[in-house]
Amino acid sequence: MPENCEETITLTGDLHARPAGALSVAAAGFSAAVRLTVGDASVDAKSVLSVMQLGASSGQRVTVRAEGPDAKEAVDALIGILASATAVGD
Amino acid sequence: MAATVGIVLVSHSASLAEGTAELAGQVGGGAVTIATAGGTDDGRLGTSIDKVSSAIRRADTGGGVVILPDLGSSVLTVRTLLADEPDDLPGPLEVADAPFVEGAVAAAVTAAAGGSLKAVLDAAQEARHARKL
Secondary structure (H helix, E strand, C coil): CCCEEEEEEECCCCCCHHHHHHHHHHHHCCCCEEEEEECCEEEECCCHHHHHHHCCCCCCEEEEEEECCCHHHHHHHHHHHHHHHHHHCC | CCCCCEEEEEECCHHHHHHHHHHHHHHCCCCCCEEEEECCCCCCCCCCHHHHHHHHHHHCCCCCEEEEECCCHHHHHHHHHHHHCHHHCCCCEEECCCCHHHHHHHHHHHHHCCCCHHHHHHHHHHHHHCCCC
């Protein structure tokens, strides 16, 4: 039975191209399906162009939701990237 | 882990190919081999079979290579090369039918994550459907 995990973070900076790439590279390393949700928009975290299309900006809340055997690890990793990458911007 | 998939960017413009490689490489986190074949042999706008051939060899690290042409005769040059001397080149090789910048970025991220040749090709080609707004 697949494990589910979810966590939400408020961005302290905009989600630019390089952090989006880091998110997708990390997400692709997990077998869990991982989605990012901002407002009404929800995308596959493993698709970097979809993540960029979210246009997530400072102050917005991003929810990371994973489903699969390594869901918890995936959510922890992506929340970590969102917390550190958007803090410096770029 | 298997060797990562290499990426070749073929453009009429050397600077366009280099700039796209720089962007895709950085978004991919630097963990991917991207080689460029931009411009003609004498530095003008255009394409060069020799440059594409050389770029394929540089991009190959054993996991296959996905080639992204920008437009027009870039596609023709790549197809001519693959039709003429497939035995002389490392392989397997795939040509992506994809927008140049978006395809390169998506391919780089998937290759950096250790994706298969098919996964990298699919990522590039799915960029056809990516919206910016």
